[in-house]
Amino acid sequence: MTQRIRALRLTEDNRRWWTLGAMCFALFxxxxxxxxxxxALPSIQQDLDADLAALEWTINAYTLSLAVLLVVGGxxxxxxxxxxxxxxxVTVFALSSAAIGLSPTDTALIVGRAIQGIGAAMMMPATLxxxxxxxxxxxxxxxxGTxxxxxxxxLAIGPVVGGFLTEHVSWRAIFFLNLPVAAAAIAVSITAVRESRDETVGRTIDYAGIATLTVGLTALVLGLIEAxxxxxxxxRILALFALAVAALAAFALVERRVKAPMVDFAVFRSRQFAGAASVGFIVSFGMMAMFFFTALYMQNILGYSxxxxxxxxxxxxLVLIVMGPLAGRLTDTIGPKPLLVSGMLIxxxxQIWQSFLTSDTGYGFLLPSFVLMGVGMGLVMSPxxxxxxNAVDRTKAGVASGVLSMGRMVGSSLGVAIFGAVVATVGSAxxxxxxxSLPAPARERLAESLGGGGVAGxxxxxxxxxxxxxxxxxxxGMKISGAIAIAGAFVALALISGGRPTAPEPVPELAPEPEPEPAAA
Structure with a gap:
């Protein structure tokens, strides 16, 4: 017992594992x-008398601010x-969660969700x-992998926890739940996590880069959400996409001229980083579309709640929980390439398996495809x-993680938007x-309802x-998504290098900032 207690104490040998634990708390x-x-959306609707648009923006406000500010946070x-x-x-996320839990109106809830996304955009790249x-x-x-x-x-227990708290306590409890988790993450981080930063740059903020990137990504993600x-x-959609192209082009020009650019485009010269970011974009493109529209199939066709x-x-x-750490250990042994290629193929x-669903297909047909999806994503995510x-210098870890996370978020939004467009177009035909014999306007309204799984009555x-x-x-849509995933396997095959990761490199500690000199009396 005494040895176990000593093993749990913070030491120089286990500091990195305590650090991982703190980051996992926050990520959880x-x-x-x-x-x-x-x-919790139905309960929120009933309690706050929210309309459909308010419910949509309860989700979209968080997604939008998170996707737009990930690179900035990194x-x-x-x-x-x-x-x-x-x-x-973490502090912003926790305080906004408390404010959301106390929201008197749907407007206050949406504003809180947007602020919560800002906190998440600062946390997510930092954890990585x-x-x-x-x-x-x-x-x-x-x-x-851990x-x-x-x-x-x-992700696995979220719906279960959310359903239990909403049914037996209140929808507000799901936001108050963040407070003790945030407190634990803060306590461990202050104790165990060492500070690090990019020692090659000063503390100059690229305001022009932040402004142009924020405008460009806001227009792009908003356009995808509402397309x-x-x-x-x-x-409106064409104007948003035009604004996105113009602002992102301006961002690229700004970054080439400022002394301390927010995004060092040199990271994309690495074939490995470009390949890994592309795979992350592709797997997120298909994964979110699959979850979103398969959920509609199970609810509106199979009749599940x-x-x-x-x-x-x-x-x-559950398969992903097992495969993630296992794939991480295999990456250290054989390298990421074979895992990424096989994971994207699986x-x-x-997805192609699910493309053969019919109105009479039961959950038994879906189950093997769900297991395969867990195996495939498990083999992709941590590698x-x-x-x-591993492809970028450790001094650029923050912006690299922000770019990687942003690509996945945009891929998710694009996947749902494109899949929705396919459903509307093919379904309309x-x-x-x-x-x-049905009048054309009535058929158009039916086609619009397909994005929600079709009419129920x-x-x-x-x-x-x-x-x-x-x-x-x-x-x-599933055949197209599956073909894109298989194309991702060839991207990994072409761009990801083989072999084990490089040998360990020393990580110097951040030099302490000089104490300010006392003012003269």
């Missing part, structure tokens, strides 16, 4: 928050210290860059992250074939035609 809180909110960590920015982010700096390259696979496993665990509702060819559908996704996340196979972070012929159209479009 972030990922849990991503899933518990969805289950770079601020490089400049001012990753532990410092992490602690600020802090772990990268704490572990030498030959141990990062194991550490990042990091990925904790993320999967939070299917407003119409891809609508003036939201909680029942969430529980049936557990095979994917992910693609899972992809390890490959990316199927409705035209099945219901030629009305004349039997219309209900069946709507469901058949959704299933046909779903199958087409």
């Amino acid at each position: 809180m972030l990922m849990l928050d991503n899933t518990v909110v969805n289950v 770079r601020l960590g490089d400049i001012f210290g990753r532990r410092r920015i992490f602690l600020i982010g 860059s802090i772990v990268t700096n704490a572990f030498p390259p030959h141990e990062r696979g194991r550490a990042l 990091w990925a496993g904790v993320s999967a665990l939070a 299917n509702r407003w119409g891809w060819g609508s003036p 939201a909680l029942e559908a969430g529980v049936r996704f557990l095979p994917t996340t 992910t693609g196979a899972s 992809m992250t390890t490959a990316a972070m 199927k409705l035209d074939e099945a219901l030629p 009305g004349p039997q012929q219309i209900v069946e035609a709507s469901r058949d159209a959704f299933i046909s479009a779903f199958g087409t």
Whole structure:
């Protein structure tokens, strides 16, 4: 017993594992928050008398601010210290969670969710860059595998925890739950985590780069979120995409001219980093679309409740919990390339499997594809992250992790948007074939409903035609998504280097800042 207690004490030998534990605490809180909110939306609607648009922005406000500010959060960590920015982010996240739990109106809740996303954008890149700096390259696979496993665990239990708290306590409890987790993360971080930053740059903030990147990403992500509702060819969507192109082009020009750019584009000269970032984008593109539209299939076609559908996704996340750490250890042994290639192939196979669903298909047919998806994502996530972070100098870990996370967030938004467009387009054609006598405006309204899985009530012929159209479009979308995942395997094959990670490198401690001289009397 005494030996176990000594083993748990913070020492120089185990400091990096304490650091990993603190980052996993924080990541668990972030990922849990991503899933518990969805289950609570009906209760939020009833309690705050919120309309559908307010419920959508309860999710979108967080997603938008997080995706837009990830790179900024990562770079601020490089400049001012990753532990410092992490602690600020955890504090902002916790305080905004408390404010959301006390929200009197849906407007206050949406504002709180946007602020919560800002805190998350400061935390998420910091967790990855802090772990990268704490572990030498030959141990990062194991550490990042644990990091990925904790993320999967939070995703797995999120719907269950959210459903239990919403049903037996209150939807507000899911936000108050963040407070003790944040307190534990702060306490361990202050004690165990060493400060690190990019010692090659000063403390100059690239305000022009932040402004142009924020405008460009806001326009891009907002356009992707609203494209299917407003119409891809609508003036508002076209204006947003035009603004995104102009602002991101301006960002690229600004970064070439400033002395201390926010994003060092030299990281993309590394084939390994570019390949890992591309794989992260592709796997997120297919994964989020699969989860989103398969959930609609289970609820609207198979008749499951939201909680029942969430529980049936557990095979994917439970397998991912096991495969993440295992893949991380294998990365340290054989390198990331074979794992990424096989993982993307298995992910693609899972999606193509789901493309053969019919209105009579039961959960038994879905189950093997869920297991395959868990295996595939488990083989991709931690090796992809390890490959990316080992490809850049440790001084650039913050901005590299921000770029990697931002690419995954944009990939997720693009995947849902493109899949939704496929469902609307293919489904509309199927409705035209099945219901030629129905007036065109009515068929257009039916086509718009396909994004929600089709109509649930009305004349039997219309209900069946709507469901058949959704299933046909779903199958087409899954085939496309699976083909893109398989293409990702070839990207990994071409760009990711083989072999084990490089030998460990010493990580110098951050020199303490000089104390200010006392003012003259």
